[in-house]
Amino acid sequence: MKPQEAFEPELEELLDRHAQAFERAYGPGGKVRLFFAPGRVNLMGAHLDYNGGPVMPMAIDRGTFVALRPRKDRLLVMRSTSESGEFRFDLDAAPRAATGNWVDYPLGVALEVFRESPRAVGLEVLFGGNLPVGAGLSSSASICVGTAFSLDKVWGLELTPFARVEAALRAERQFVGVQCGIMDPYAVGLAKRGHLLWLDCKDASIEHLPIDHRAVRIAVADTGVRRELAAGAFNQRVTEARRAFEALRGFVPGSTHLRDVSSAVFASHADELDPVLRARARHVVHEVERTFAARDALLSGDVERFGRAMFETHVSLRDHYQVSVPELDCLVEAAAREPGVLGARLTGAGFGGCVVMLLRAGAEVEVAERVSRAFEQAFQRPARIEVFRGDPGPREWVR
Numbered sequence: 001m002k003p004q005e006a007f008e009p010e011l012e013e014l015l016d017r018h019a020q021a022f023e024r025a026y027g028p029g030g031k032v033r034l035f036f037a038p039g040r041v042n043l044m045g046a047h048l049d050y051n052g053g054p055v056m057p058m059a060i061d062r063g064t065f066v067a068l069r070p071r072k073d074r075l076l077v078m079r080s081t082s083e084s085g086e087f088r089f090d091l092d093a094a095p096r097a098a099t100g101n102w103v104d105y106p107l108g109v110a111l112e113v114f115r116e117s118p119r120a121v122g123l124e125v126l127f128g129g130n131l132p133v134g135a136g137l138s139s140s141a142s143i144c145v146g147t148a149f150s151l152d153k154v155w156g157l158e159l160t161p162f163a164r165v166e167a168a169l170r171a172e173r174q175f176v177g178v179q180c181g182i183m184d185p186y187a188v189g190l191a192k193r194g195h196l197l198w199l200d201c202k203d204a205s206i207e208h209l210p211i212d213h214r215a216v217r218i219a220v221a222d223t224g225v226r227r228e229l230a231a232g233a234f235n236q237r238v239t240e241a242r243r244a245f246e247a248l249r250g251f252v253p254g255s256t257h258l259r260d261v262s263s264a265v266f267a268s269h270a271d272e273l274d275p276v277l278r279a280r281a282r283h284v285v286h287e288v289e290r291t292f293a294a295r296d297a298l299l300s301g302d303v304e305r306f307g308r309a310m311f312e313t314h315v316s317l318r319d320h321y322q323v324s325v326p327e328l329d330c331l332v333e334a335a336a337r338e339p340g341v342l343g344a345r346l347t348g349a350g351f352g353g354c355v356v357m358l359l360r361a362g363a364e365v366e367v368a369e370r371v372s373r374a375f376e377q378a379f380q381r382p383a384r385i386e387v388f389r390g391d392p393g394p395r396e397w398v399r
């Protein structure tokens with residue numbers, strides 16, 4: 001078994017408060033167990049997961065808190081600190097269809113995991129956390145993987161990390177009904193401290209690549225823009241990328257994803273494509289090459305080159321994939337003017353949410369002040385900028 005991973009003192013304090021919230025919600029007594037699962041940023045490989053390409057996400061030290069306590073019966077009772085209401089499900093007669101509520105995420109996972117252990121006891125569960133929802137930091141993968149991890153521990157199933165990630169993914173795709181790619185649950189569930197995850201989404205193979213936290217910092221700037229339309233626009237990009245691949249696959253024998261189309265093949269046939277599909281394919285084929293080059297840069301310690309690739313990614317997301325908004329562009333442009341910033345781009349699907357920045361260590365305070373000021377001048381409100389540490393992934397806090 002892995003040795004217990006340390007928790008930062010601030011996180012311990014938040015988890016302690018979460019335990020108190022649990023007792024207020026369900027009453028005192030019994031042994032309450034506490035779990036944490038991180039969110040993630042994606043540094044390179046934007047919109048590549050569902051195109052079968054490589055991605056480079058990193059888990060962050062903000063995420064989901066899960067407090068739970070076994071019951072004597074077979075009821076699964078779930079609440080959240082940020083939503084009202086209590087949801088009760090009989091494990092022997094659990095619903096087969098989603099309820100249309102936040103609880104669908106953990107419920108979908110519970111139904112997946114429960115199959116492995118039909119004699120599992122009922123539970124009282126309280127969810128909470130310190131990750132903004134809808135900001136592109138993967139709150140849904142965090143709650144799903146966090147649920148899989150904690151149920152695995154409390155029900156004694158001994159699932160592998162891959163099995164937990166797959167349960168989270170099936171819940172989100174089949175039960176909640178979101179056609180998400182594989183990056184987010186992998187980034188959350190297979191994280192390693194001090195490393196980025198290298199995930200090749202064509203065959204789901206992974207590697208952990210070290211990132212030198214003494215030399216660089218990861219900061220996230222939140223536009224505060226939350227788009228209701230984002231899910232529809234995201235699914236539209238998935239469809240467009242699939243159509244672009246259908247138009248090009250005949251030129252690449254054996255290809256299974258748009259990622260198999262090289263930039264040379266794309267260049268020879270770009271004129272034959274519909275303009276929208278051409279723009280989407282242009283982003284994908286170049287992003288694949290950029291992500292491989294960024295990997296080489298990281299492995300050779302060239303963080304400047306890695307950062308330049310992030311800026312190029314943002315331009316391509318803005319102009320070709322068209323998933324940026326003026327607030328995101330403003331933050332990236334302000335970041336590009338700062339000598340302490342190595343790279344910046346929107347993270348997650350886009351259409352609002354956050355920009356992720358790679359900073360030289362020591363530049364955090366100045367960059368945060370200046371980028372936030374530039375944003376405020378343009379939009380008359382501050383952008384929230386925070387420095388995140390990498391995170392080792394889901395774990396239990398044993399007090």
Ligand code: GLA
Pocket residue numbers: 042045046047048049050136180181182183184348349350
């Ligand atoms: C969202 C999806 C991910 C990925 C990114 C874009 O965050 O959940 O699977 O497609 O967008 O890189």
